[in-house]
Each structure stands twice: as structure tokens, then as C-alpha cells.
Amino acid sequence: MCDMAVNIGNIVLGIAYLVLAPLIGGLLAGIDRKISARMQRRVGPPIMQPFYDVFKLWDKQPVAVNKAQRFYIRGFLLFAVLSGFFFFAHGDLLLVIFTLTIASVCFVIAAYASNSPYSQVGAERELAQTMAYEPMMLLVALGFYLHCGTFDAKEIVQSSAMNFIYMPGIFIGLCYILLIKFRKSPFDLSMSHEVHQELIQGALTEISGPTLAMIELAHWYENVLLLGFVYLFFTWSPVWSPVVGLAMCAFTYFSDIVVDNCCSRVKWEHMLSSAWVVTLVAGFANVAFLMYMR
Amino acid sequence: MSYITKSPWLVHYDGSSCNGCDIEVLACLTPLYDVERFGIVNTGNPKHADIFLVTGGVNTQNLPVVKQIYEQIPDPKVVIAVGTCACSGGVFHDCYNMLGGMDKAIPVDVYVPGCAARPESIIDGVVKGLAVLEEKQKAMAIPVKEKQALREKELEPGVAVNKSQEAGK
Numbered sequence: 001m002c003d004m005a006v007n008i009g010n011i012v013l014g015i016a017y018l019v020l021a022p023l024i025g026g027l028l029a030g031i032d033r034k035i036s037a038r039m040q041r042r043v044g045p046p047i048m049q050p051f052y053d054v055f056k057l058w059d060k061q062p063v064a065v066n067k068a069q070r071f072y073i074r075g076f077l078l079f080a081v082l083s084g085f086f087f088f089a090h091g092d093l094l095l096v097i098f099t100l101t102i103a104s105v106c107f108v109i110a111a112y113a114s115n116s117p118y119s120q121v122g123a124e125r126e127l128a129q130t131m132a133y134e135p136m137m138l139l140v141a142l143g144f145y146l147h148c149g150t151f152d153a154k155e156i157v158q159s160s161a162m163n164f165i166y167m168p169g170i171f172i173g174l175c176y177i178l179l180i181k182f183r184k185s186p187f188d189l190s191m192s193h194e195v196h197q198e199l200i201q202g203a204l205t206e207i208s209g210p211t212l213a214m215i216e217l218a219h220w221y222e223n224v225l226l227l228g229f230v231y232l233f234f235t236w237s238p239v240w241s242p243v244v245g246l247a248m249c250a251f252t253y254f255s256d257i258v259v260d261n262c263c264s265r266v267k268w269e270h271m272l273s274s275a276w277v278v279t280l281v282a283g284f285a286n287v288a289f290l291m292y293m294r
Numbered sequence: 295m296s297y298i299t300k301s302p303w304l305v306h307y308d309g310s311s312c313n314g315c316d317i318e319v320l321a322c323l324t325p326l327y328d329v330e331r332f333g334i335v336n337t338g339n340p341k342h343a344d345i346f347l348v349t350g351g352v353n354t355q356n357l358p359v360v361k362q363i364y365e366q367i368p369d370p371k372v373v374i375a376v377g378t379c380a381c382s383g384g385v386f387h388d389c390y391n392m393l394g395g396m397d398k399a400i401p402v403d404v405y406v407p408g409c410a411a412r413p414e415s416i417i418d419g420v421v422k423g424l425a426v427l428e429e430k431q432k433a434m435a436i437p438v439k440e441k442q443a444l445r446e447k448e449l450e451p452g453v454a455v456n457k458s459q460e461a462g463k
Contacts (some may be wrong), residue, residue: 033330042328049333055297059431061368137416201339208341209368291415 025220122203169286311350
């Protein structure tokens with residue numbers, strides 16, 4: 001009976017994610033654009049601007065060079081939403097990460113679906129990005145398993161001390177790859193809102209109208225999920241600790257905006273090698289510590 | 295109020311302009327004018343754009359390019375001709391290879407005169423273009439059959455019959 005109540009609670013949390021994540025993700029994107037504008041001494045768009053953009057794109061004429069890309073983009077949205085649902089319904093962390101990987105695979109295939117050279121190069125860069133962040137994502141799950149003895153998010157947030165204390169290296173690694181996942185400036189290689197000088201819009205060049213709106217929506221879901229991973233590091237058993245977790249999510253997101261505005265784009269080789277170096281040094285050392293020292 | 299007027303993305307193409315107008319277009323993005331406060335984004339990708347902002351006149355060489363960019367923009371779309379050259383051909387009007395203003399190649403909705411057009415007038419032109427964009431979106435929402443009925447109502451009864459006969463062929 002108790003199990004059933006817990007299960008229902010998990011499902012309610014998952015459904016809350018389905019409803020609230022696009023709102024939070026869109027607001028975060030709006031705040032991002034506002035802060036970026038203020039850092040450049042501009043007034044900047046209204047906070048609600050990302051919502052206006054998505055609603056507008058939804059009303060545009062659907063144009064597709066290759067109709068298959070719509071199918072893949074729907075897959076991207078579906079798997080991005082699904083991985084977040086698993087996470088917030090307290091599923092297995094490994095399941096969450098693998099589902100997220102399927103989402104990014106769908107995105108890459110959608111970019112490959114058209115013959116546009118910009119789209120093709122964007123897809124290749126997106127693959128390089130996946131290679132760069134995927135090992136660290138796995139180490140995050142591994143770290144939580146070694147420290148808490150479980151992949152279950154619900155038990156991880158109930159641990160006796162702040163998880164960050166035992167896994168600072170893994171947190172640094174996660175912060176590094178979050179820049180890639182959020183598509184922030186040193187690593188916004190495959191697509192970004194400012195990439196048009198070099199690659200038009202990269203992987204998004206051939207995607208327009210409602211399909212582009214779907215991608216934006218999927219990114220909002222994805223961003224909220226990734227901030228959920230940050231939350232896991234800073235929440236433990238006390239009742240007030242979620243405040244710390246949420247504050248650290250906000251802080252991480254804000255620092256990413258600052259880094260975005262201070263850096264220029266790097267070459268993909270630098271991204272790949274630096275991400276792997278960070279994974280090896282910070283992530284792997286931390287995992288070794290968890291395995292042998294404790 | 296439709297969302298398209300709140301988030302117009304534009305693609306900018308330099309026809310045969312002397313770059314004077316282009317510099318003024320880019321000046322609109324600077325902190326002084328900051329068009330992003332209206333949600334305007336300079337995308338550089340015609341497939342994401344709503345507004346085609348074009349400077350310079352049309353000549354035999356850029357005619358296919360202008361047409362192709364126009365065709366790649368999904369509906370609803372608006373064309374804004376910025377600067378005297380884009381409006382009428384300007385000082386290049388009588389050159390051997392010039393066809394004239396941009397309206398010789400594609401349908402232009404808003405003309406922004408000036409040599410070079412000032413950023414204020416460019417922003418004003420874009421805002422005027424938004425009204426046209428909204429009209430076009432409303433027209434898009436009407437089904438094709440209703441549109442035909444409306445058109446036939448406007449035309450003379452005899453002409454309408456002829457038109458429908460032509461359509462039948």
C-alpha cells in the first residue's frame with residue numbers, strides 16, 4: 001500500500017515536470033537573453049520573448065527539404081521529454097542518461113537528413129559534442145552509484161551529507177559539459193543563436209517553422225533536466241536543503257551565461273580534447289577516490 | 295494580436311548596395327538602437343526569417359539570388375527595401391546591367407528611402423512591415439476555397455465566370 005502511494009507520488013512529480021518544464025525552461029531562456037543583453041549594455045528583449053518566438057514558429061508555413069526530418073525531430077522531442085520524466089519520476093539515472101543519448105542521436109540524424117552542407121557540418125559537430133560530453137555523463141551516474149549505492153534519484157537526495165562534498169571533481173566535470181549541453185559560447189559549435197556568420201545556423205539550417213519550435217521546446221525540457229542533475233549534488237536529507245539545491249541550479253545557470261558572454265567559440269578539436277581532459281582529471285580522479293579511499 | 299509581430303526574424307541581403315545602408319542596418323543591432331528589444335533577430339538564414347530586408351538595386355547578376363532567397367522564406371513574409379537604390383535603383387539606375395529597384399525582382403511591401411537610410415527610419419520601416427506581416431498571416435488562415443469565393447465576389451460576374459472556366463481547364 002505504501003509502495004503504491006510512493007509510486008503515485010513519483011508519477012505526479014513526473015507529470016508536474018511535463019507541465020512545468022517548458023514554462024521554466026522558456027523563462028530561463030528569456031532571462032538568459034535579458035542578462036546577455038544587459039551585459040552588452042542593451043535593453044534586451046522581454047522575458048517572455050522565447051515563448052513569442054515559439055508560438056510564432058508554430059504558425060509559420062511548414063517547409064521541409066526532407067520530410068523524414070520531422071519524424072526525427074519528433075523523436076528528439078519525445079526522448080528529451082521521456083528522459084526528464086524518468087528523472088523526475090525517480091527512475092534510474094542510467095536510464096535517464098541513455099534516453100537522453102537517444103534524443104541527441106535523433107537530433108543528429110535530423111541534421112543529416114538534408115543535403116545542405118551547413119546542416120551536414122552542423123551534424124558532424126553535434127556528433128563531436130556528443131563524444132565530448134557522453135563519458136562525463138556516465139561518470140556522473142557512476143559517481144552517484146559509488147557514493148550513494150544507488151542510481152535512484154529519490155535515494156540520492158536523501159543521503160546523510162551533501163553529495164557535493166564527496167564528489168566535487170564530478171561536479172566540476174558536469175559544469176564543464178553543461179556548457180556543451182546548454183550550447184553556450186566556447187562550445188556552441190553545432191548550433192546557436194549567434195552562429196550565422198560561419199555556419200548559417202549549423203544543424204538547424206534546414207529546419208524551420210513548427211519543427212524548429214519543437215526543437216526549442218525539447219531544449220527547454222532538456223535544460224530543466226540538466227539543472228536537475230545539478231540539484232542532486234546539493235540536496236541531502238534536511239527539509240531546507242532543496243533551497244540550497246535550487247540556489248546552486250540558479251548559480252550554475254547564471255555562471256554559464258557569464259561564460260557564454262565572455263568567451264569566443266573554440267575549434268571542435270579543442271572542445272573534444274579539453275572536455276576529455278576535464279573528464280579524466282576531475283571526473284576520473286573523483287571516481288577513484290570514491291572507489292578506493294573511502 | 296498575433297505572435298509574428300512580437301518576434302520578427304529578418305534576413306539581410308546586400309544586392310548591389312554601396313554598403314552605406316548595410317552599415318546602417320547593422321547599426322540597428324548596436325546597444326544604441328538595440329532592435330532585439332522588439333524581438334527582432336538578424337538570423338542570416340532565410341528559412342528562419344519572416345522579413346527580407348534588402349539593400350541595393352537589382353541587376354542581372356543578383357536577380358536569381360534575390361528570387362531564391364525570397365522563395366526560401368516560409369510564408370507569411372514581408373520584403374522591406376532599404377535605401378534609395380533598393381527603392382528605385384538610385385544613382386545606379388541608368389547603368390547597363392541594372393534592372394532598377396528591388397520591386398523589379400520580387401514584390402516589395404515597405405520602401406525605406408534615404409541615402410543612406412538612417413537606423414531610425416529602418417526600424418520604422420520594419421515596424422510598418424509588421425502590420426503587413428499580420429495582415430498576411432490573417433489571410434493565410436482563410437481557407438483557399440473561401441479566398442476564391444471572396445475574389446469572385448469582388449470581380450464582375452462575367453469575369454468571375456471566365457476565371458472559373460480557366461481554372462477548370
